[in-house]
Each structure stands twice: as structure tokens, then as C-alpha cells.
Amino acid sequence: MTDILSMSEIRKCFAQIPVLKRVNFTLRRGEIHALMGGNGAGKSTLMKILTGVYQRDGGTIRIDGQTAHYHDTLSAERAGVAMIFQEFSLVPTLTVAQNIFLGREPKYPGTPFINNTEMVRRSRALLRDLGVDIDPEQQVSGLSVGLMQIVEIAKALSKKARILVMDEPTSSLSETETGALFALVRRLRAQGLSVVYISHRMAEILTLCDRVTVMRDGETVMTADCSALSVQTIIGAMLGEGNSASFVWHDRGPAPQAEPILEVRSLRLAKRIDDVSFDIRPGEIVGLAGLMGSGRTEIAETIFGRRAALSGEIIFDGAPVRGQADAISRGIAMVPEDRRKMGLVLDHSVGDNIVLPNLARFTGLLFMRDQQARATVDRTIRDLSIKTDGPDKLARLLSGGNQQKIVIGKWLARDPRLLILDEPTIGVDIGAKSEIVETVRAMADRGTAVLVISSELEELMAISDRILVLHGGRIADQMNRRDVANEEELHHAIQGHSRPALRTIDA
Amino acid sequence: MQSKAIAARRSAPSMRDIQWQNYVVYIFFAAVLVFFSVTIGDKGFLSVMNLFNIARTTAMITVIAVAMTFVISAGELDLSVGSTAALAALTCALVMQAGYPWPAAVIAALLAGMAVGSLNGFFVTVIGIPSFLVTLGMMQFIRGVDMRVTYTNPVSISNQTFNALFGSGNIGGVPSLLIWSVAIAILGHVVLKYTAFGRAVLATGGNRLAAEYSGIKTRRIKFAVFLMSGAAAALAGMLYSGMMQTARFNFGEGAELMAIAAVILGGTSLFGGKGTILGTFAGSLLIGTINNGLIIMGLDVSEQMMVAGGIIILAVAFGKKPAT
Numbered sequence: 140m141t142d143i144l145s146m147s148e149i150r151k152c153f154a155q156i157p158v159l160k161r162v163n164f165t166l167r168r169g170e171i172h173a174l175m176g177g178n179g180a181g182k183s184t185l186m187k188i189l190t191g192v193y194q195r196d197g198g199t200i201r202i203d204g205q206t207a208h209y210h211d212t213l214s215a216e217r218a219g220v221a222m223i224f225q226e227f228s229l230v231p232t233l234t235v236a237q238n239i240f241l242g243r244e245p246k247y248p249g250t251p252f253i254n255n256t257e258m259v260r261r262s263r264a265l266l267r268d269l270g271v272d273i274d275p276e277q278q279v280s281g282l283s284v285g286l287m288q289i290v291e292i293a294k295a296l297s298k299k300a301r302i303l304v305m306d307e308p309t310s311s312l313s314e315t316e317t318g319a320l321f322a323l324v325r326r327l328r329a330q331g332l333s334v335v336y337i338s339h340r341m342a343e344i345l346t347l348c349d350r351v352t353v354m355r356d357g358e359t360v361m362t363a364d365c366s367a368l369s370v371q372t373i374i375g376a377m378l379g380e381g382n383s384a385s386f387v388w389h390d391r392g393p394a395p396q397a398e399p400i401l402e403v404r405s406l407r408l409a410k411r412i413d414d415v416s417f418d419i420r421p422g423e424i425v426g427l428a429g430l431m432g433s434g435r436t437e438i439a440e441t442i443f444g445r446r447a448a449l450s451g452e453i454i455f456d457g458a459p460v461r462g463q464a465d466a467i468s469r470g471i472a473m474v475p476e477d478r479r480k481m482g483l484v485l486d487h488s489v490g491d492n493i494v495l496p497n498l499a500r501f502t503g504l505l506f507m508r509d510q511q512a513r514a515t516v517d518r519t520i521r522d523l524s525i526k527t528d529g530p531d532k533l534a535r536l537l538s539g540g541n542q543q544k545i546v547i548g549k550w551l552a553r554d555p556r557l558l559i560l561d562e563p564t565i566g567v568d569i570g571a572k573s574e575i576v577e578t579v580r581a582m583a584d585r586g587t588a589v590l591v592i593s594s595e596l597e598e599l600m601a602i603s604d605r606i607l608v609l610h611g612g613r614i615a616d617q618m619n620r621r622d623v624a625n626e627e628e629l630h631h632a633i634q635g636h637s638r639p640a641l642r643t644i645d646a
Numbered sequence: 647m648q649s650k651a652i653a654a655r656r657s658a659p660s661m662r663d664i665q666w667q668n669y670v671v672y673i674f675f676a677a678v679l680v681f682f683s684v685t686i687g688d689k690g691f692l693s694v695m696n697l698f699n700i701a702r703t704t705a706m707i708t709v710i711a712v713a714m715t716f717v718i719s720a721g722e723l724d725l726s727v728g729s730t731a732a733l734a735a736l737t738c739a740l741v742m743q744a745g746y747p748w749p750a751a752v753i754a755a756l757l758a759g760m761a762v763g764s765l766n767g768f769f770v771t772v773i774g775i776p777s778f779l780v781t782l783g784m785m786q787f788i789r790g791v792d793m794r795v796t797y798t799n800p801v802s803i804s805n806q807t808f809n810a811l812f813g814s815g816n817i818g819g820v821p822s823l824l825i826w827s828v829a830i831a832i833l834g835h836v837v838l839k840y841t842a843f844g845r846a847v848l849a850t851g852g853n854r855l856a857a858e859y860s861g862i863k864t865r866r867i868k869f870a871v872f873l874m875s876g877a878a879a880a881l882a883g884m885l886y887s888g889m890m891q892t893a894r895f896n897f898g899e900g901a902e903l904m905a906i907a908a909v910i911l912g913g914t915s916l917f918g919g920k921g922t923i924l925g926t927f928a929g930s931l932l933i934g935t936i937n938n939g940l941i942i943m944g945l946d947v948s949e950q951m952m953v954a955g956g957i958i959i960l961a962v963a964f965g966k967k968p969a970t
């Protein structure tokens with residue numbers, strides 16, 4: 140096998156802080172190559188240099204043995220490199236075909252007019268080759284996230300890409316969509332496409348990829364065949380010798396005897412939720428499991444007061460929740476799913492973002508107490524090891540996983556009485572994941588009730604005292620964590636292979 | 647290692663980190679001052695009288711622009727401020743003409759401005775119409791009202807206390823207009839920068855959803871900035887009328903655009919989330935100084951407009967961050 144790409148001695152600084160220090164990376168023709176590393180290790184930056192988004196400070200890039208000199212994404216595309224960004228680059232108001240050929244629309248020969256028939260025909264052919272049934276004339280806004288991803292891939296392939304970079308493509312895909320994506324990527328590999336695949340999910344890497352390169356603090360520390368690797372070796376390389384991330388469950392003892400702080404009674408919501416009831420006690424961590432689209436986020440948003448229920452009750456601390464302002468003032472906090480849209484003011488600093496939910500706390504008679512706020516910000520950055528040059532750095536400039544840590548850190552200072560976490564560790568590296576789990580556990584030990592929504596079973600298994608399974612619009616099953624032997628058992632429950640009888644919970 | 651990086655960054659910001667784009671308005675202001683001092687310094691540009699004159703003519707724009715900074719930082723726009731200023735001026739003059747004492751007139755004028763502000767706020771936050779459209783319509787509507795109440799006749803103001811306080815007078819040798827604009831700018835600066843309300847305004851404009859998830863009542867914040875804008879427009883209207891010792895329906899025509907230009911020149915983002923009152927103050931003075939200097943240079947109105955427009959575009963272009 141030959142190398143289609145070799146990047147050597149790549150260097151890059153942002154504001155004089157080195158982010159890539161002489162990185163070497165090679166990609167073979169027709170392989171799927173995993174790029175791994177902790178949050179802020181420099182993976183996205185390296186790939187943005189490959190795709191011409193950023194300019195490198197030093198080093199060489201060779202594609203097919205030819206030194207590549209490019210200064211923008213357009214010339215990178217001409218050299219055969221395409222990237223699928225975490226934040227999609229599709230225009231929601233245009234059709235699938237219009238998106239695929241955006242800026243390169245086929246014209247009637249000799250005229251400036253777009254040949255729409257031809258554009259649709261070619262899109263249809265492309266999508267058929269990818270084995271998906273998407274109508275090229277459909278508007279993109281109506282597609283599911285998984286299908287949008289596939290349109291992105293079609294767009295990349297229509298540009299004759301030979302190297303495809305995918306940055307955490309599965310973080311918002313359902314299990315089925317992920318399966319379909321993997322099948323597609325494998326088929327493309329068979330056709331000779333080379334893929335760089337960035338992900339924090341170990342299981343994915345080991346099933347999908349041929350080789351893996353691990354980065355740490357802006358350097359490549361390991362490249363090896365996946366077949367020869369164990370999860371432990373990869374984690375060891377990511378975190379550095381002597382560090383290990385323990386992502387394991389501790390039995391926190393029997394559930395506290397206190398009265399429930401949250402009671403959800405026969406909740407019915409507009410679309411998917413028919414009849415949901417459950418309780419959470421102070422100090423208890425409850426996991427909410429279910430398929431993508433089963434309505435978990437909707438339930439959370441209703442508890443947080445952002446949605447109205449069709450019927451049913453939400454009682455917090457003895458009284459119904461009346462809207463979001465009421466929820467927040469009574470101590471309910473929610474870490475939303477989409478950090479860029481709902482979690483962060485991206486153009487504000489790390490510090491300002493952390494202070495935001497705590498404005499009242501840091502206000503004296505009239506003015507902000509900046510000293511106090513600063514102290515809290517510094518502590519949050521330290522506690523969650525948020526990788527930033529300082530509290531004044533713009534949130535936009537942090538790596539994805541570190542942005543996610545800010546969204547969680549925002550609430551720590553407030554010590555909420557009920558903390559709702561919706562997919563709290565999307566894009567977070569394994570080391571930080573265990574830090575987040577520890578932090579949540581510590582909050583629960585101080586009496587915070589916690590509701591966790593996660594599509595990663597491993598995470599639910601690590602964090603929950605009790606797991607609720609949402610299926611078909613109701614709580615189909617609930618189990619004490621200590622009674623669940625392994626992930627398979629939970630997996631089955633979620634898929635709806637219901638268990639013999641609804642288990643009763645011993646308090 | 648990480649904490650070391652933080653410490654290093656705080657103690658010694660390097661030259662490259664200081665983004666000069668943030669200071670473009672001050673640089674332009676200094677450049678314009680130097681230019682006019684050299685070219686027309688001997689024609690009276692530098693005289694105290696003329697400098698006070700600049701301060702006087704920019705006071706209304708400054709007052710409006712300070713509130714506009716809040717509106718734009720919250721991600722909205724208020725085009726109705728010019729006609730609201732005239733409405734307040736007329737209200738004030740008519741109330742005094744009817745024989746009420748001047749403080750009552752001032753309160754009536756402020757209430758009129760705040761009424762317009764609440765209407766704007768209501769349509770934007772409760773009905774959910776984009777503020778550009780709401781305030782565009784309001785600008786027309788209120789100007790119509792202005793014309794109607796006095797059938798376009800001016801209303802003179804004879805109360806000398808009012809005239810001295812709002813516009814014509816001096817306090818300790820300093821024009822009251824200058825005092826008003828500095829006071830409002832300081833107030834705005836402190837509120838935007840050092841209070842929870844200011845932070846909430848910036849967060850609302852920066853990312854409304856994230857602000858809501860953080861417990862900020864963004865509707866209330868947006869309503870509040872429109873209310874402030876209406877009140878500021880009313881004050882500006884009274885400053886006009888105090889200076890002219892009369893109130894006219896056409897006061898404040900084009901003031902909304904001048905104010906927006908001052909705000910954007912000062913470095914506030916037109917898309918919300920980022921704003922500075924000091925920049926706005928400098929932006930307003932910059933516009934006023936250019937206009938004043940061009941008049942002294944003897945340019946006619948058409949030439950003044952072309953040069954002033956060109957300079958504004960140039961300054962904004964220089965202030966733009968290089969695309970990353």
C-alpha cells in the first residue's frame with residue numbers, strides 16, 4: 140500500500156501559543172485512519188490545515204508524492220481533499236441538489252444559466268451510488284441529521300475527493316444512522332477513498348478503522364494498526380503514561396430515603412410522549428435511556444419549563460413548575476444538548492460564559508463583584524481542566540470538548556437542586572468524561588438530584604444509580620443500576636425487547 | 647502547565663495580542679483632530695468656542711447613541727428615535743405652553759418617549775416582529791403624529807430655566823449640553839460594563855438561546871432596551887428644543903442613522919453581543935468633528951455629505967477584523 144498523503148513537521152501557533160509542534164501524519168490509499176487525542180490536542184487544527192482552512196506555520200504536505208501548496212479550501216479541494224465539519228456547511232433553505240452543486244452548478248453550454256435537470260440527475264446518481272434514498276429536490280431543512288451527513292458526503296464526493304476528513308461525524312447520529320454511515324464509509328474505502336476519522340468513541344474506532352494515530356498536546360505520540368491495539372493502550376497514549384481514566388460505576392449505596400424532590404405524573408406531550416411518570420430524590424442520579432428521537436429531550440425541556448405539557452404534572456419540591464424562570468429560580472439547571480446553539484455565547488469569553496447563570500450571585504448592591512466572579516471562573520477552569528490560554532479567551536476558539544466543559548462548568552457554581560444533563564459528554568475525551576462523571580457524583584453527594592440523558596450506554600452505566608427506559612412514549616422499564624449486569628441488558632431494554640415483567644424497585 | 651500559561655498571559659499581554667482594530671475609532675478621531683488642527687487651526691477650529699460647539703452639536707446624537715448601543719448589543723435596532731425625539735420636544739413645549747411648570751413638562755416628555763419605547767418593545771418581544779420593521783413603521787407613524795399635533799408649526803419655549811438646563815446654558819463655563827452627554831455616556835458605560843443588566847444585554851444579543859438556558863429573561867431585557875432607547879430619545883428631543891428654544895416637528899430627522907453610525911464606528915457589533923459605550927462616545931464625536939471641520943473648511947453641503955460618508959465607510963473598514 141502506498142501513502143496518498145503525508146504531512147510532516149507541521150507547526151501551528153495561535154496567538155504565539157503553539158498548538159501543533161512538528162506533527163507527522165501519513166494516510167494510506169484506501170484506509171480508514173482514526174485520529175484520536177484529548178480535547179485540545181490539535182486534531183481539528185491539523186485537519187483544518189490539511190483542508191486549507193488554516194495556514195500552517197511550517198512543515199510540508201505531500202499528496203500522491205507531490206508537494207501541495209495551497210492557501211484556501213478551494214485549492215485543497217482541487218487537490219482532492221474534502222472535510223465534513225461537525226457544524227454542517229449545508230444551506231437549509233436550498234434543496235439537496237442545490238447544496239451538492241453549490242458554487243459549481245452545471246450550466247447550459249455557452250450560457251450563464253443553470254441546467255437544473257442535469258443538476259438533479261447527477262445528484263440522483265450520486266445519492267444512488269451511496270445507496271440512500273434521498274430526493275434531490277427536497278429541501279435540506281427537512282432531513283434528519285443522519286441524512287444531512289450523507290448529503291455532505293455526496294457533496295464531497297461530487298468534488299472528486301480522494302481524501303475525506305470526518306470530524307466527529309457520529310456525535311448526533313442514532314444507532315441505525317451510525318450503522319448506515321459505517322457501511323457507507325466501508326464501501327467507499329473499497330472504492331479506494333482514504334478517510335481520516337476523528338472520534339472520541341473507542342468502540343467505533345476499533346470496529347471501523349484500520350490504523351490509528353494518537354495526538355497529545357500538539358504532537359503525534361503513536362501510530363499503529365488497530366488490530367494490534369486495545370482500548371487501554373489507546374487511552375494510555377492519549378493521556379500519557381501513568382494516567383488512567385476510570386470510567387467505572389461505584390455503588391453509591393441504597394437510594395436516599397428523603398421525599399422525592401421531582402415528581403413527574405402522567406406527562407403527555409404533543410408528539411411522542413403519552414404517559415410518563417417518575418420520581419427523583421435529592422442526591423440521586425437517574426439515567427434516562429431511550430432511542431434517538433424517543434422524546435427524552437422533550438421531557439427534560441418540559442421539566443425545565445421550556446415546554447408546556449398537554450396534560451400531566453411536574454411537581455418540584457412540592458409545587459408545580461411554572462415556566463422556565465420559575466424553574467431556574469427554584470434551583471433547576473439544564474445543560475442543553477447543542478452547546479453551540481444553546482449552551483454558549485460563542486463570541487464571549489470563557490469567563491463571561493461561566494459567570495452568565497450566576498449574574499445575580501455576583502452582583503452586589505448595584506455592580507458586579509468581578510473579583511469573586513474571577514475566583515469562581517478560575518476554580519471552574521481548574522476543576523474541569525478546561526484547556527484554554529486563560530479566562531479571557533473567546534469560547535469560539537476552544538476545542539469542541541473544552542467548549543462542552545464550559546457548558547457544564549457554568550452550573551457548578553450555582554449548586555442546583557436538580558441538574559438535568561442532556562448528552563453531557565458529546566465530543567468530550569475519555570479523561571474529561573471521567574472528570575465530568577466524578578463532578579456529577581460529587582454534586583449528588585451534596586444533595587443535588589440529577590437526571591442524565593445519554594445515548595452512550597457506557598456513560599449511563601457509569602453514572603446512574605437508577606435507569607429509566609423510555610420506549611413507545613412511556614417509561615417501559617426501570618432498573619436499579621446494581622441489578623444491571625452489562626450494557627447488553629440495557630441495550631435490549633432500550634430496543635424494546637421488553638423484559639418479562641416490569642421490575643419493582645426496592646427503595 | 648496550564649495555570650502557568652494563564653499566569654503568563656495575564657501578566658504580559660504581548661503586542662500582537664492587542665488588537666488595534668478595537669481602537670480604530672480613537673485612532674481616526676486623533677487623526678481627524680490633527681488634520682483639522684494643521685489645516686484650519688488658524689481659522690478658529692481649535693478655539694475653545696468651536697470645540698464647545700462640536701460638543702454641543704453632537705450631544706443629542708451622543709445621548710441617542712448611548713441607548714442605541716444597548717439596543718444593538720441586545721441584537722435589535724431602533725429606527726424610531728429621531729421622530730420620538732421630536733415628539734418629546736413638542737410634548738414638552740406644549741405642556742409648558744399650557745402653563746404647567748417645566749418639571750411637569752420634562753416628565754411628560756420622558757413619558758411620551760417611554761410610551762413609544764414600550765410600543766416598540768411590545769411588538770418586538772410579545773408579537774415577535776423584527777425590530778427593524780417595527781421601528782421603521784414607528785418612525786413614520788410618530789413623524790406623522792409630530793406633524794399633526796401642531797400642523798407643522800413650531801412651538802416656542804419661553805421658560806428660561808428649562809432652556810438653560812437643557813441646551814442653551816452654561817454651568818461653570820461648560821455648556822450644559824456637554825455635561826448632559828458626558829453624564830449619559832458615563833452612566834451608560836457603567837451600566838453596560840459593571841452591572842448584571844449590562845452582561846445580560848450582551849448575552850442576549852450574543853446568543854439568545856444560551857442566555858435563556860442560563861436563566862436570563864431575554865424578553866424583559868429586550869423590552870428594557872427599547873424603553874431606554876425611548877427615554878434617551880426623549881431627552882435628546884428636549885436638548886434640541888432647549889438649544890433652539892423652540893420645538894419643531896422635524897427635529898431629529900436622520901438622527902437614527904447618525905446614531906447607528908456612531909455606535910458601529912465605536913466598535914459595537916451590528917449583530918449584537920459586543921458593545922462599548924466609550925467607543926460610541928468617540929464615534930459620535932468623530933462624526934461631529936468631521937462635520938464641523940468640513941464646514942469651517944468652507945465645503946458646501948453636498949461636498950460635506952460626500953466626504954463625511956466616505957470617512958465613515960473607511961473607518962468601519964479599518965475596524966473590521968481580518969477574517970479568520
Ligand SMILES: Nc1ncnc2c1ncn2[C@@H]1O[C@H](COP(=O)(O)OP(=O)(O)OP(=O)(O)O)[C@@H](O)[C@H]1O
Nearest residue numbers: 153158178179180181182183184536537538539540
Ligand atoms: N482559531 C483559534 N485561535 C486560537 N486558539 C485556537 C484556535 N483554534 C484552536 N485553538 C486552540 O488550539 C488547541 C487545539 O484545538 P483543536 O480544535 O485542534 O483540538 P481538538 O484536538 O480537535 O480537540 P477536541 O477533541 O476537543 O475537538 C485548543 O487548545 C484550542 O483552544
Ligand SMILES: [Mg+2]
Nearest residue numbers: 182183538539
Ligand atoms: Mg475538534
